[in-house]
Amino acid sequence: MKLTPLDVENARFDRSVAGYAPKQVRQFLADVADELETARREAAEARDALEARDARIEELRSVERELREAIVSAERVGEQVKANAEAEAALVRERAALERREAEADVARLRRLEGTIRERLRGMLQAFERSLDLDVAAEGDAEGDPDAGGAEARDATAPEALRPEDLHDAGGGA
Numbered sequence: 001m002k003l004t005p006l007d008v009e010n011a012r013f014d015r016s017v018a019g020y021a022p023k024q025v026r027q028f029l030a031d032v033a034d035e036l037e038t039a040r041r042e043a044a045e046a047r048d049a050l051e052a053r054d055a056r057i058e059e060l061r062s063v064e065r066e067l068r069e070a071i072v073s074a075e076r077v078g079e080q081v082k083a084n085a086e087a088e089a090a091l092v093r094e095r096a097a098l099e100r101r102e103a104e105a106d107v108a109r110l111r112r113l114e115g116t117i118r119e120r121l122r123g124m125l126q127a128f129e130r131s132l133d134l135d136v137a138a139e140g141d142a143e144g145d146p147d148a149g150g151a152e153a154r155d156a157t158a159p160e161a162l163r164p165e166d167l168h169d170a171g172g173g174a
Helices: 005-009 022-142 150-157 164-170
Strands: none
């Protein structure tokens, strides 16, 4: 049988000749009822606190699961970012190597072109020098004979003109 504080407080007993003092019994029952009420209230508060803790524990477990999932997701994203960065870096290195090879090829072509131009210029300078020498010689001869050697001598030794297509051919195809 479950007793409530009211059951204890309202309890009545039959009287007997050698019985207890009724006032003391009532006072004692009132005190017991108060203590029982306090114990029930404390038990109810403890149950409520326990339920609140259980709810908080479940809430924290849920947050923990979400955090674990977020960490796993972040790790995956981090790995993807790293893989993408490594792939991008490889592409940049490949592109830089290709550009370096192209630049080296351009430098080699320009060096060949420079050599060709230098040879042509040397040839032209030598031809001009011969032409000048012939002109000087022709002028010396021309003092005695106005038709002696002049234009024909210059035409025979005139340097070959440097044409753009010669430069293009000498450069290895620009």
